[in-house]
Every structure is written in structure tokens, then in C-alpha cells.
Amino acid sequence: xxxxxxxxxxxxxxxxxxxxxxxxxxxxxxxxxxxxxxxxxxxxxxxxxxxxxxxxxxxxxxxxxxxxxxxxxxxxxxxxxxxxxxxxxxxxxxxxxxxxxxxxxxxxxxxxxxxxxxxxxxxxxxxxxxxxxxxxxxxxxxxxxxxxxxxxxxxxxxxxxxxxxxxxxxxxxxxxxxxxxxxxxxxxxxxxxxxxxxxxxxxxxxxxxxxxxxxxxxxxxxxxxxxxxxxxxxxxxxxxxxxxxxxxxxxxxxxxxxxxxxxxxxxxxxxxxxxxxxxxxxxxxxxxxxxxxxxxxxxxxxxxxxxxxxxxxxx
Amino acid sequence: xxxxxxxxxxxxxxxxxxxxxxxxxxxxxxxxxxxxxxxxxxxxxxxxxxxxxxxxxxxxxxxxxxxxxxxxxxxxxxxxxxxxxxxxxxxxxxxxxxxxxxxxxxxxxxxxxxxxxxxxxxxxxxxxxxxxxxxxxxxxxxxxxxxxxxxxxxxxxxxxxxxxxxxxxxxxxxxxxxxxxxxxxxxxxxxxxxxxxxxxxxxxxxxxxxxxxxxxxxxxxxxxxxxxxxxxxxxxxxxxxxxxxxxxxxxxxxxxxxxxxxxxxxxxxxxxxxxxxxxxxxxxxxxxxxxxxxxxxxxxxxxxxxxxxxxxxxxxxxxxxxxxx
Numbered sequence: 001x002x003x004x005x006x007x008x009x010x011x012x013x014x015x016x017x018x019x020x021x022x023x024x025x026x027x028x029x030x031x032x033x034x035x036x037x038x039x040x041x042x043x044x045x046x047x048x049x050x051x052x053x054x055x056x057x058x059x060x061x062x063x064x065x066x067x068x069x070x071x072x073x074x075x076x077x078x079x080x081x082x083x084x085x086x087x088x089x090x091x092x093x094x095x096x097x098x099x100x101x102x103x104x105x106x107x108x109x110x111x112x113x114x115x116x117x118x119x120x121x122x123x124x125x126x127x128x129x130x131x132x133x134x135x136x137x138x139x140x141x142x143x144x145x146x147x148x149x150x151x152x153x154x155x156x157x158x159x160x161x162x163x164x165x166x167x168x169x170x171x172x173x174x175x176x177x178x179x180x181x182x183x184x185x186x187x188x189x190x191x192x193x194x195x196x197x198x199x200x201x202x203x204x205x206x207x208x209x210x211x212x213x214x215x216x217x218x219x220x221x222x223x224x225x226x227x228x229x230x231x232x233x234x235x236x237x238x239x240x241x242x243x244x245x246x247x248x249x250x251x252x253x254x255x256x257x258x259x260x261x262x263x264x265x266x267x268x269x270x271x272x273x274x275x276x277x278x279x280x281x282x283x284x285x286x287x288x289x290x291x292x293x294x295x296x297x298x299x300x301x302x303x304x305x306x307x308x309x310x311x312x313x314x315x
Numbered sequence: 316x317x318x319x320x321x322x323x324x325x326x327x328x329x330x331x332x333x334x335x336x337x338x339x340x341x342x343x344x345x346x347x348x349x350x351x352x353x354x355x356x357x358x359x360x361x362x363x364x365x366x367x368x369x370x371x372x373x374x375x376x377x378x379x380x381x382x383x384x385x386x387x388x389x390x391x392x393x394x395x396x397x398x399x400x401x402x403x404x405x406x407x408x409x410x411x412x413x414x415x416x417x418x419x420x421x422x423x424x425x426x427x428x429x430x431x432x433x434x435x436x437x438x439x440x441x442x443x444x445x446x447x448x449x450x451x452x453x454x455x456x457x458x459x460x461x462x463x464x465x466x467x468x469x470x471x472x473x474x475x476x477x478x479x480x481x482x483x484x485x486x487x488x489x490x491x492x493x494x495x496x497x498x499x500x501x502x503x504x505x506x507x508x509x510x511x512x513x514x515x516x517x518x519x520x521x522x523x524x525x526x527x528x529x530x531x532x533x534x535x536x537x538x539x540x541x542x543x544x545x546x547x548x549x550x551x552x553x554x555x556x557x558x559x560x561x562x563x564x565x566x567x568x569x570x571x572x573x574x575x576x577x578x579x580x581x582x583x584x585x586x587x588x589x590x591x592x593x594x595x596x597x598x599x600x601x602x603x604x605x606x607x608x609x610x611x612x613x614x615x616x617x618x619x620x621x622x623x624x625x626x627x628x629x630x631x632x633x634x635x636x637x638x639x640x
Contacts, residue, residue, distance in 0.1 A: 039454075148332045150572075151620050155579040156597060156613065160340075163601040163609050164347035238576075241460065245583055248462045249598055263463055267587075272466050273474050283463030291458040 030303040040299025046292035050285075054110050057103035067097045069104040069257045080269075082277050090277040093269045098262070102281050105259040109240050109289055112174055112258070116239035119178035121232045124185025125224060129216050131186065132193025143190070146183035154180040155245050162251040170253035173246060177239045185231045192224050226304050233297035237290045244286050259286045318632055325628055329621045336617050340610065341385050345378065354606040357398045368395065389614070395607035399600070404611045408593065412615065414484060415592035418508065419581050419619075422515035427570055429516070430523025431563050437524065438531035438562075439554060449524065457521030461580050465514045465587040472510060479510050482589040511588040518580055519573075526569050531562040564635050571627035578620055593619075 034040050060067035066074050074087070077095035081087070089098040131142040158176055162168050168176075196202060197220075205219050246252055247260030250268070259282035266272050266279045344354055352374050356365045369375055371393065372384055388394070394404035437449040473481040480486065489495050489503045534540065535558055543553045582594025589595065593612050600608035 144328075147328075148335065151332070151575055151624055152336075153575040153578040153582075153616070153620065156582060156594075156616060159597060159601045160343070160609065160613050163604065163606065164343055166348075237458070242579075244460060245462065245579065248583070249586065250602060263460075263466070267462075267466060272470060276470075279463075279466060279470070283460055283467070286460040286463065287455075287458055290460070291455060294454065294458055 033303045034299055037299040037302060039295040043292040043295030043299060046288055047296065050106050050289050050292070051110065053103050053106035057100070057107045060097065060100040060103065067100045069096065069101040072096060072100070080271055080275050080278060089281060090275070092265055092278060093271065098278055098281065101257045101262055102259070102285065104257045105262060105282060105285065108170070108256050108258045112170065112243045113236040113240040113293070116174045116177040116181070117232045117235035119175065120181035120235050121185050121228050123178065124182035124231070125189050125221070125228045127182060128186035128189025129193050129220055129224065132190040133197060133212070133216055133220065139190070142186070146186055149180060150183040152180065154242055158242070158246055159249065159251060167254060168251065170256050173243055173253065174239070177242050181235055181238060185228065185235070188227060188231065189224050192227055193220055196220050196223055230297060230300050230304055233293050233300060237293045240286065240290060321632060322629055325625055329625055333617065333621060337386070337389065337614070340613065341382055344606070344610065345381070355395050357396060394611040397600070397608040398605045399603050399608070404607050407596065407608065408611050408615055411591055411593045411596050414590060415581065415585070415594060418511060418515070418585070418590060418592060419577070422512055422519065423570060423577060425512070426516045426519035427523050427566060430520040431527045431566055433520070434524040434527025435531055435554065435559050438528045438535070441532065450528065453521035453524040456517045459518060461514065461518050462583045462587050464517060465511070465584055468510050468514050469587070480507050483507060484591050511584045511590055515580060515584055519577065522569065522573065523566050527562060527566050530565045531558060534558045534562040564631065567627060567631050567634060571624055571631070574620055574623055574627070578616060
């Protein structure tokens with residue numbers, strides 16, 4: 001409740017009067033604020049490095065087929081060995097190259113994080129706008145649904161589904177994370193819509209005969225989108241964590257290599273005390289990628305929220 | 316009076332939500348590919364025993380009758396027998412519940428209290444080194460990948476340094492020793508609990524610290540703080556008695572909002588540390604296709620989540636008299 005109130009008061013400072021193309025200027029202005037933010041810069045740099053990793057994931061298999069993350073096995077090695085010139089980060093229990101798995105994991109992490117976040121933010125924005133705009137029964141129904149989903153631990157529900165339906169494919173996991181993550185977004189968007197609903201420009205559109213759909217998507221949506229973008233960064237974080245945790249417990253998509261799955265292999269094959277070169281990299285990667293998206297989100301929060309900016313300080 | 320009505324309304328909501336969960340779970344179990352009967356009846360049972368159980372669960376009846384049987388069995392505590400343990404599921408779950416509650420509540424209360432305390436200090440030193448250090452370490456620990464952190468903790472503190480046991484909740488030789496008094500046993504559990512507790516604590520306290528810090532900074536701008544200063548009250552009194560209690564309210568809210576997250580974390584922690592709790596039992600039963608146990612653990616976790624949400628709501632309404640729903 002309080003959070004909604006805070007958000008509403010904050011965003012009242014008229015992003016509502018946007019003219020067409022004004023957004024480019026706003027974007028530049030936002031970027032100039034963002035640049036001053038230390039955490040934001042660190043986060044962006046780290047993300048850039050991870051993106052580079054994801055891009056590089058295509059290279060090792062081209063060099064030599066034994067560097068394929070899943071199927072490639074070093075013909076001379078059938079157990080886990082430490083770093084060497086041949087395998088920079090060593091190999092796993094059946095002689096697969098850890099570095100190429102790590103690079104492929106970056107690709108999966110981005111794919112899972114960004115697509116799940118995009119879907120959940122899309123759902124959350126649309127549902128939040130409809131709930132806020134329609135009010136009354138629709139609002140009540142949608143928000144109770146949101147409450148209900150919000151209290152469910154997504155990871156455990158996915159576990160149950162894995163038990164009943166067998167192996168889940170990576171896209172099913174992504175879709176499910178999205179279905180579980182929209183309520184948080186929709187609450188904030190709803191609060192924002194409520195404050196926009198009675199602004200003069202919406203009234204004007206209504207009087208001039210615009211349909212509800214047109215008002216929602218043409219007049220309200222541009223004003224809530226900055227908030228949606230902000231929430232997207234936080235959604236990416238939680239999506240990556242849920243997928244990694246699921247894979248860690250042994251219920252990931254067996255056709256993909258994710259960092260969580262690499263950790264599961266270390267753990268299940270009993271290498272955690274023997275192979276730090278294998279235990280450390282995937283965990284550091286998951287932690288750092290979540291950290292950098294989180295820092296990105298906080299920095300964007302500051303760009304969008306002038307009140308935080310004035311406080312300045314360290315973060 | 317109003318508070319009581321609010322709690323009553325929340326209770327009704329919770330019961331409705333729980334029924335929805337119960338029904339969805341029922342449908343999922345019946346509609347998932349494969350034979351629903353094989354999900355409730357251990358394939359290793361003799362045909363006579365199996366027939367008896369099929370009758371008890373009404374698995375030979377039409378779907379709506381099965382649903383009624385399902386509800387009846389739920390309220391009388393008949394969840395069937397675990398495939399793996401061969402015991403009634405209720406008994407297993409009942410054994411595990413206290414362990415989960417012990418670890419879960421201790422970790423949440425501890426991390427919230429420490430988070431509030433450190434957040435207060437950070438906000439007081441805003442912009443200085445203490446603040447930077449605290450904010451940064453909160454950000455970093457908060458984003459650690461939990462199972463990995465747990466593995467690292469085990470590796471460093473249990474394996475390398477050998478300070479703590481690697482797994483489990485009790486040492487058998489102490490608990491089987493008839494001479495051992497209650498204190499030794501309690502200390503033994505504590506000894507096993509420190510690592511999982513520390514893991515959960517490290518993951519959770521950061522977010523509470525950050526929330527407390529920013530909420531404290533907001534509160535310090537309020538008029539009553541200015542008044543306090545004008546009256547010449549010592550800064551310490553203003554901080555601890557005027558600002559902090561109000562600033563802590565959003566932390567309580569966030570405990571409620573992050574409960575689902577904490578439950579996920581609890582299950583992962585229990586699994587890695589082989590702490591005999593419900594979360595671990597759920598993971599275990601899912602990996603071993605022990606459907607009756609999985610179903611009951613899941614329902615119990617749902618109850619725990621809903622009830623702790625209620626507790627947080629009541630606590631919030633009680634702490635903040637300005638808010639009446």
C-alpha cells in the first residue's frame with residue numbers, strides 16, 4: 001500500500017504531457033543522469049561483458065568439436081581435470097570443457113532472463129492498465145488474482161509441475177516464470193493508471209469520443225512504459241535465479257547448458273570439495289549477472305525518480 | 316474493532332485462496348499425462364492393498380466424486396502412504412514441519428532485525444565510508460546465488476576449517492546416548508543449524524538493510540523529526556525513538572512481500588544442507604516420483620506461506636495505527 005502511494009506521488013511530475021518525439025530528449029537527459037551513477041556504470045559494464053561472453057559462446061565449438069558444451073568430450077580425458085592450456089577452466093566429470101559450458105550458460109541466462117522478463121512485464125503492464133482503468137469488479141478480480149499468484153513460491157510450483165509432467169522444456173520454464181511474475185508489475189502499473197485516469201488529457205480524449213482501448217493504449221500506455229522498463233530489469237534478475245535454481249535441483253531442460261545445471265553437476269558428482277575450478281565460475285557468473293541487472297535497475301530507478309536523485313549520496 | 320474485522324476479512328480471503336490451490340492441485344494430478352491411479356498408489360503394493368487404497372481415495376469413482384473424496388481426505392488428514400518411506404504421509408510431514416519452522420522463522424527474524432539495525436546506522440552515516448561499505452555489501456550478499464553460497468559455506472567452514480558438521484540436523488551419537496541431557500542436544504542442533512542459518516541470513520539481510528536505509532532517509536525529513544531537533548533532543552533519541560520505529564514499517568511489508576522468495580530459498584537451503592524439513596522433502600519426493608508425499612508437502616508449504624502472510628499483515632496493522640483497511 002505505502003509503496004503504491006510513494007510511486008504515485010513520485011510519478012505525478014508530469015511525464016503525462018509528453019509531446020510526440022519529446023522522448024528522445026528525455027532519453028538523452030536520462031542518460032546524462034545515468035552516466036553519473038557509479039553503480040549504474042558498473043552494472044552496465046558487467047552486463048556488456050556477459051553479453052560478450054554470450055556472443056563468444058559460438059567460437060569454441062568452431063575451433064574444435066570437443067569444445068561443444070554438451071556433446072563434446074575430450075577424447076583423452078574422461079574425468080575432471082584442472083585448468084590447462086587445452087582447457088582453460090578445466091573439464092567436468094566426463095571430460096567436457098568448462099569454459100565453453102560457461103559461455104553457453106551466458107547465452108541461456110540472457111535468453112531466459114530477457115524473454116521471461118519481457119513477457120511478464122508485458123502481461124503486468126496490460127493487466128495493470130486494464131485493472132486501473134476499468135476499476136470496480138474487473139479491478140477487484142484481477143488484483144485478487146495477482147495477490148494469489150504473488151504468495152506462491154514460483155520455484156516450488158515449477159517443481160510440482162516437473163513432477164507431474166516430466167522434464168520441462170526451457171520455453172515452458174520461461175513461460176511459467178512470466179506467468180508467476182506479472183503481479184508485482186501490474187500492481188505498480190495499476191496505481192500509476194489510477195492517477196492518470198482523471199488527468200485532463202485522458203478526459204479530453206474521452207470527451208472527443210476515443211474508445212476505451214484507444215485511451216488505454218494510446219494515452220495511458222506511453223506514460224506507464226518508463227515504469228515498466230524499470231521493472232523489467234528486476235524481473236530479469238528473478239527469472240535468471242528461478243531458472244538457475246530449478247536447474248540446480250536437477251529439473252532444468254536437459255537439452256541446454258545453464259549455469260545452474262553446471263552447479264548441479266558439481267554437486268551431484270561430489271566434486272564440490274575437489275574441484276574449485278569447476279564450482280566457482282558458474283556461481284560467480286550467476287551472482288554477478290543478477291548483481292549487475294540489479295544495479296542497472298537501481299540506477300534507472302534514480303533516473304526515473306527525481307526524489308532519489310536529489311538525495312545523491314553513494315548509490 | 317476495525318482491526319478484528321480486517322483480520323476476519325483476510326482470513327476469508329486466505330481460505331478462498333487455499334481452496335483454489337487445493338482444486339488446481341487436484342485437477343493437475345488428474346489431468347497430467349499418465350495414469351492418475353499410479354500417482355496415489357504405490358506400484359509395489361499387493362493388488363489387495365492397492366484395491367483398498369483405491370477405494371479409500373475414491374479413484375474408481377467419477378471425477379466430481381473423486382474431488383469430494385479428495386476434500387474429505389484432506390480434512391481428515393489422509394494423504395496416503397509415501398512410496399519411498401512406506402509410512403503415512405501425514406506422519407512424515409508432521410516430523411519435518413517443526414524443523415522447517417525453526418530454521419525459517421529464526422532466519423527471517425534474525426535477518427530482519429539485523430537489517431533494520433544496520434540500515435539505521437547506514438542512513439545515519441549517509442554518504443560516508445560506513446554507508447558505502449554497508450550498502451555495497453548488502454547489494455552483493457543479496458544477489459549471491461543461494462545454493463552456490465550454501466556450497467561455498469560448506470566447503471569453507473565445514474570441509475576446510477572443519478568447524479561445523481557438513482550435513483544434517485543432529486549427530487546420532489549424541490541423540491542416542493541415554494546420558495546426554497537436553498542442553499547437549501539443543502547445542503548439537505544449534506551447531507548443525509549455524510551454517511544454513513548463516514546462508515539464509517546473508518541472502519536476506521541485505522534487502523532489509525537497503526529498505527530500512529532509504530525509509531530512514533525519508534523519515535528523517537518529516538516534520539516531527541525537525542520538531543524533535545528544535546526541542547533540542549539528543550540525536551540518539553531522535554534516531555532510535557522517533558525515526559527508527561516509523562522507518563521500520565516498510566521492512567515489515569517487505570518481509571511479507573518476499574515470503575515466497577524466502578520459502579524458495581528455504582527449500583534450496585534445506586536441500587543443500589540436508590536439513591530434514593518440508594522443503595527438502597518436497598524436492599526429494601519430486602525427484603523420486605513420490606507423488607503423495609509431494610502433494611502433501613506442497614499443500615503444507617502453501618498453508619505456511621498463507622499463514623505467515625496473515626501474520627505479517629496483522630503485525631503491520633498493529634504496528635501502524637495510521638493504516639486501517
